[in-house]
Amino acid sequence: MKEKKVLRIGLIGGGFMGRTHSNGYKRVGDFFPELEYRPELKAVCSRREDKVQAFANQWGYQSFETDWKRVIERDDIDAIDICTPNNMHAEIAIAASEAGKMILCEKPLSRTLAEGKQMVDAVEKAGVKNTVWYNYRRLPAVTLAKQIIDSGKLGRIFHYRANFLQDWTINANLPQGGEGLWRLDVDAAGSGVTGDLLAHCIDAAIWMNGSIKDVSAVTETFIKERMHQETGQMQKVGIDDACIFHCHFENGSLGLFESTRYARGHKALYTFEINGEHASIRWDLHDLNKLEFFDHADDSIVRGWRTIHVTDSDQPYMNKWWVPGLSIGYEHSFVHQVADFLKSLETGEPCAPTFKDALETQKVCEAVIESGASRSWKEVGKVGK
Ligand SMILES: NC(=O)c1ccc[n+]([C@@H]2O[C@H](COP(=O)([O-])OP(=O)(O)OC[C@H]3O[C@@H](n4cnc5c(N)ncnc54)[C@H](O)[C@@H]3O)[C@@H](O)[C@H]2O)c1
Numbered sequence: 001m002k003e004k005k006v007l008r009i010g011l012i013g014g015g016f017m018g019r020t021h022s023n024g025y026k027r028v029g030d031f032f033p034e035l036e037y038r039p040e041l042k043a044v045c046s047r048r049e050d051k052v053q054a055f056a057n058q059w060g061y062q063s064f065e066t067d068w069k070r071v072i073e074r075d076d077i078d079a080i081d082i083c084t085p086n087n088m089h090a091e092i093a094i095a096a097s098e099a100g101k102m103i104l105c106e107k108p109l110s111r112t113l114a115e116g117k118q119m120v121d122a123v124e125k126a127g128v129k130n131t132v133w134y135n136y137r138r139l140p141a142v143t144l145a146k147q148i149i150d151s152g153k154l155g156r157i158f159h160y161r162a163n164f165l166q167d168w169t170i171n172a173n174l175p176q177g178g179e180g181l182w183r184l185d186v187d188a189a190g191s192g193v194t195g196d197l198l199a200h201c202i203d204a205a206i207w208m209n210g211s212i213k214d215v216s217a218v219t220e221t222f223i224k225e226r227m228h229q230e231t232g233q234m235q236k237v238g239i240d241d242a243c244i245f246h247c248h249f250e251n252g253s254l255g256l257f258e259s260t261r262y263a264r265g266h267k268a269l270y271t272f273e274i275n276g277e278h279a280s281i282r283w284d285l286h287d288l289n290k291l292e293f294f295d296h297a298d299d300s301i302v303r304g305w306r307t308i309h310v311t312d313s314d315q316p317y318m319n320k321w322w323v324p325g326l327s328i329g330y331e332h333s334f335v336h337q338v339a340d341f342l343k344s345l346e347t348g349e350p351c352a353p354t355f356k357d358a359l360e361t362q363k364v365c366e367a368v369i370e371s372g373a374s375r376s377w378k379e380v381g382k383v384g385k
Pocket of ligand 1 (some may be wrong): 010013014015016017018045046047066068082083084085086088106107132133135179180196250334
């Protein structure tokens with residue numbers, strides 16, 4: 001068998017995403033044996049030595065570091081995988097670009113549009129390969145939704161509707177900041193549900209339905225002060241706990257988006273529905289292998305919503321897994337992203353979404369936050385100017 005080329009990974013951040021990515025690197029070769037490249041888990045970095053050592057042992061990294069700058073300096077690493085809280089993305093990505101490393105960065109690209117622009121400039125100046133982990137694109141049912149839209153089956157699109165609902169912060173005693181709770185601290189996260197959850201919905205929406213022209217948003221912070229884990233002081237909460245926005249897409253369709261961490265009973269309800277002239281589709285993360293499809297061209301006596309179980313080998317990615325009818329899960333979206341990144345090394349094509357693609361989502365996020373603060377419509381093309 002032909003010897004594989006090696007992509008030597010330096011993973012920074014050993015939390016939730018550090019685990020999903022490591023699983024992706026470990027599984028990809030078993031299920032995508034045709035790839036010319038294989039990842040090698042060279043080093044993992046996080047700040048606490050005991051924890052990072054345990055992570056390295058558990059996931060099979062050859063070494064560990066406690067200072068991310070060391071990972072970037074190392075000659076035996078080709079690609080930096082950024083799995084840290086959002087406030088570290090820009091600094092690490094810019095340093096990695098300057099060192100000529102490839103970069104796989106978690107979403108959102110950055111806290112702010114200004115930071116995101118610096119990151120795009122850095123990767124473009126250095127000419128390094130880059131991608132952002134908007135992983136939901138690579139769930140087979142979501143990829144199929146995109147293929148159905150691109151095939152023209154929906155015709156003209158009128159509506160794009162998406163929700164991302166959670167309930168885990170309905171507790172005034174929950175602190176903000178620090179390990180595990182950085183998402184509640186605006187300095188670490190940049191924004192609340194807008195950058196954390198809606199960014200996924202916006203990325204998918206732009207990918208499937210094109211650019212967003214303008215937005216009008218309502219944002220709310222239900223719990224105004226929380227104790228900060230790092231200072232021990234009560235501090236103002238700067239994130240949006242909930243955000244609802246509507247928008248115009250460039251193609252003339254209307255968008256309606258809602259996200260909150262205050263929808264009691266919902267852990268991670270991400271849904272979207274797209275209504276076109278001839279047909280509609282809808283999807284729900286809780287039942288992620290299924291895509292619902294309504295086709296008005298069906299004979300009227302059998303016309304209705306049909307459920308497509310996206311597990312057949314002619315459906316996206318599914319020829320890599322089991323036999324038709326058998327499901328896959330959340331973690332597979334990360335395996336697919338690793339596979340697509342490795343494939344892009346063979347073809348020389350970009351691995352979407354690139355930093356530049358993800359900057360479009362960042363512009364919409366910024367427009368949404370500005371619109372919520374000013375209670376006015378914002379044109380996406382004019383934010384940050
Ligand atoms: N694609 C997705 O669906 C998805 C889901 C969750 C999180 N994310 C994104 O992934 C990133 C990480 O989120 P998470 O849930 O894994 O967070 P987490 O809190 O579980 O893990 C963060 C890790 O970063 C480490 N870290 C923090 N500061 C560091 C530093 N200066 N140097 C080295 N390590 C440092 C922490 O020790 C921890 O191991 C965020 O940008 C988040 O938005 C994406």
